[in-house]
Amino acid sequence: MDMQNDAAVDDVIWNDWHPVAALSALEARAAAAGGPRGTPVDSTRLLGIDVAIGAGADARWCVWRLDNGASCHALARYGVLWACVGEPSRDLVAIPEADEPDRRLLHAGAFRVHVSGLRAVENFLDMGHFPFVHTGYLGVEPYTEVAPYRVEHDEVRHELYAYDCRFYQPRAAMTADTGIDVRYVYRVARPYCAILYKTCPPQPERFDVIALFVQPVDEEWCVAHTVMSYLDDSSADDALRGFQQTIFAQDIKILVNQVPKRLPLGTGDEHPVRADSMSVAYRRWLGAQRVTYGTTHGR
Secondary structure (H helix, E strand, O other), rough: OOOOOOOOOOOEEEEEEEEEHHHHHHHHHHHOOOOOOOOOOEEEEOOEEEEEEEEOOOEEEEEEEEOOOOEEEEEEEEOEEEEOOOOOOOOOOOHHHHOOOOEEEEEEEEEEEEEOOHHHHHHOOOOOOOOOOEEOOOOOOOOOOOOEEEEEEEOOOEEEEEEEEEEEEOOOOOOOOEEEEEEEEEEEEEEOOOEEEEEOEEEEEEEEEEEEEEEEEOOOOEEEEEEEEEOOOOOOOOHHHHHHHHHHHHHHHHOOOOOOEOOOOOOOOOOOHHHHHHHHHHHHHHHOOOOOEEEOOOO
């Protein structure tokens, strides 16, 4: 572990890939700046470290630390630039649907939120708040019950899944013109990376895919990137982005009021109910990987 960072970061976090910018935003800034290769076009903060972003001599994006000038590993994928400040312990998460030719891949926005990135992921996994926070979109009273679902741990991929999730939604997507019973599959691929597969209204036999890639700015701040891989050939890009931004803007109201800002992992810190099965599994999954960064565990 490199101890030059401001706080000791768990190896599983330090040596993983994290999003640092939307590629479309970087390309726009680079075009406006018109500077030479290697000139910074953006800067951000990752795991408590200030980093700069620029275009390298080979036309690829590069990321480097501003405290010591060290280069970070960088990779462009899924409309996002990813960086690793340590040594990547595994490949970037695989989302095969993003490569299907009839899908549209769109970055729906980057939201800076005053909360641990782990809290943002846990909120993404929670269906119980749909009727109360996303009223008229992802839920509506009196359809408030979260039906039992199945949680599984993929021992090969070391990923977490929730199957058989269903929820009535008045407007599940831009392509939905009436309320439908939506099928969900949740997948947690990395501590800061979750993917949702949900019923596609025009093609109910297939799933739309929404990924939440969270940049841990530090232990109590994050930037949440939402990326969509949609089966929708009728809605405008701005309309699709606007719909997803509306949903996340509603979530921010919950996230900024989370106390504490970090995610509690100790038993007895918070009291889950049956609907929180995936949240409980996520916390246990983090604990099994000895994740402490962004949590109250041992603090």
